[in-house]
Amino acid sequence: MALRAATEHAQAYPEVTRIVLFSDCSAAVNTIHNPKPRAGQKYAILISRLALEFLDQDPTHSVEIEWCPGHSNIDGNKCADRLAREGA
Known part of the structure; x- marks a missing residue:
């Protein structure tokens, strides 16, 4: 998962204060921006939790999806698509 990798990278490199993720799945982006508790939302919940943990570490941190x-x-x-297929 890209956000997990990004937050782990940011922990190793404290000078990283901004994470920007891009997705070509509009449904996923909409779900993350407007999370509603319902079945099948475990990844949206995980992404929200990881983003909040990163944001809580420092007031200068930012996350954009x-x-x-x-x-x-x-x-x-293309690389992201390949990595997503490998992870599926």
């Missing part, structure tokens, strides 16, 4: 279009030759998107 943004949507990006899939299959649009965006740098890193």
Whole structure:
């Protein structure tokens, strides 16, 4: 999971104060931005918890989760898709 990796990296490198994640899954981004407790939301809950833990560490920390279009030759998107398939 990208946010877990990012927060672990940030813990190893305290100069990291900002995490920006991009996803081409608009449903996932919407769920994370507007979490509602319901079945099947374990990843949204985990992402929210990880983000809050990072934010609570320091008032200068920030986390952004943004949507990006899939299959649009965006740098890193093909690599992210491959890593997601490997993790599934």
